[in-house]
Amino acid sequence: MKKQTQAIHSRFQTKDAYGSLAMPVYHTAAYEFDNATEMADAFCGKTDAPDYSRVTNPTVTYFENKVKAMCNAHGVIAVSSGMAAISNTLICLTAAGKNIVTSRHLFGNTYSLIAGTMMRFGVKPHLTDLTNLKEVENAIDNDTACIFMEIITNPQMEVADIAALAEIAHKKGIPLVADTTMIPFTQFDAHSLGVDIEVVSSTKYLSGGATSIGGLVIDYGTTPNFTDRMRKELLMNLGAYMTPHVAYMQNLGLETLDARYRVQADNALRVAQALKDVEQIKRVNYIGLEDNPFYELSRRQFGKTSGAMLTIDLDSQEACFDFINRLQVVRRATNLFDNKTLAIHPASTIFGNFTPRQRQKMDVLDTTIRLSIGLEDAEDIIEDIVRSVEG
Template sequence: MKKTTQAIHLPYKRRDAYDALSMPVYHAVAFEFDNAQLMADAFCGRIDAPDYSRVENPTVTNFEERVKAITGAQDVVAFNSGMAAISNVLLALAAKDKYILTSRHLFGNTYSLITSTLKRFGVGARLCDLTNLKAVEEAIDTECCCLYLEIMTNPQLEVTDIPAVAAVAHRKGVPVIADTTLIPFTEFSARDLGIDAEVVSSTKYISGGATSLGGLVIDYSTCDRLHHPLRHEMLFNLGAYMTPQAAYQQTVGLEVLDARYKVQAANALCLAKRLQQLPSIRRVNYVGLPDNPYHELSKRQFGPTAGAMLTIDLDSQEACFRFIDRLKLIHRATNLFDNRTLAIHPASTIFGLFSAEERSQMDILDTTIRLSVGLEDVDDLFNDIQQALL
């Protein structure tokens, strides 16, 4: 079956008692067993059966199985947020006196996790330009526990040559972990690009209009050091498993992901082209534009669409604030890939607690506004932007 069909028609692991077409929300905390041996086998992982909803739940498992079928992954673990997915996969690989190789071009909380939180536990961070293969080669030594990247950075919209970087990392025995949130996994094969595990904020495209928080680790079982600690240590010991209600909402969102994404990506491209014609906008940054420096690389790696996030630059932070305050249709809010279009000033919000020097090193500009493009009519979005620029 094609990916869009798999998202809808994957059979349940066990037949539902009432033959419900949509997987019910199993709010049960614990599950009964016929005998002590079956209980022991379930708790020790010798049989596949839910025992306690902190580590396995039928509704969440159904969601994981659908993602697994679409991606061809060996295992998928659903967490209660994208940051939980990131922290769990990094903790599964990291250790005292090891370091994570990554870029300064990271989402703010991911950057803080790697450079600050994990540092307190003896895990180092080595930052380099991941678009420079020589720099990557020189940065990796025997103490590197993983290479972590975003396939399209937020909000800089930088794209790395992933197969080339992965080849360098794998030659040195280092797994590649990639945040693939900005392009849905229905659009490309992460495994074919050399990615060992994906992390995804399923809050974004998958949830279906910001219905729920969630995160996924999609494990392709190409890194021997990852699977066991992720599923049997991190999941059990840290307690960040997705809730059944969120899994239900995100399963419904997954069923219509392809249809929603195609509209949002088309809207983003159309809007970006039209915004380039407005003289008061200093720069429009969208990878889908033919003159974008990452356009061809993105097409080669992720296919013809370039996501539903773009940025615009105005003359100053004050101009950005005036613009945001004047918006009438577009919402002043964080998050990405809601059904509604959202606008935010990253430097003063997501990166607001970083120093000016740190923001400069991360290429976070005071003049940038991030737009997450929704499902509205493009004419209405363009008109709202036009009037807000006056």
């Protein structure tokens, strides 16, 4: 079956007692066994029977299995947030004395995790320009645990060559870990470009209009023992497993993901094209525009769609605040890929606790506004943005 059909028609692990078409929500902590042997086998991973909902739950397992089939993956683990997906993955791959080769252009909390929290446990960041392959290769040493990348950086909108980075990683014997949140896996085949482990904030496109917080770790089976360690150690000891109600909500979102994404991506392109002609907007940054420096690479990697996030630059932070305050259709909120179009000033919010010097190094500008384009009529989005820019 094609991915969209799998999203709707994946079979349950066991037949439902009442023939339900929707996977039931198993709101339970524990499960009863017929005998002690069955209980022991479940707890030791010898069977697929759920034992405790901190590590296995039928509703969550169904969601995981559906994503696994759609991605043709070795294993999928659903967790409590996108940051949980990143942190659990990196903890699984690293140890004290190891380092992570990554970009200076990371999302705020991801940067704080890698260049802050993990340093307290002896894991160092090697911050590089991932678009400079020679620099990346030179940054890798015998203690490098992985290369970590975002396929489209947020909010810089930088795109690195995934296949080239994978080739470097594999030559050095380390995995390439990619945060692929910006382009859904219904459109983009990360493994075909050499990604070993994919992390996704399922809060975004998958959840179906920002209904819930969740994350996915998608393992393509090229990193020895990764999924086993994640399930037998990380889920057990860190407790970041997705809840059954979130899995239910995100499974429903997954069924409509492809249809919603295609509308949002089309809207984003139309908005970006329209805003290029607005005098007060100094720059429109969207990888789907033909004059964008990453346009050709993005087409090769992601196909004909370019995601639903873009940024615009105005004259100053004051102009950005005035613009945001005048918006009427576009909502003033964080998050990405809600059904509603959202606007935020990253420098004063997501990166607000970084110093000006740190923001400068990360190329987070005071003049930038991030727009997540929703499902409204594109003309209404454009009209609201233009009116708010022009004052």
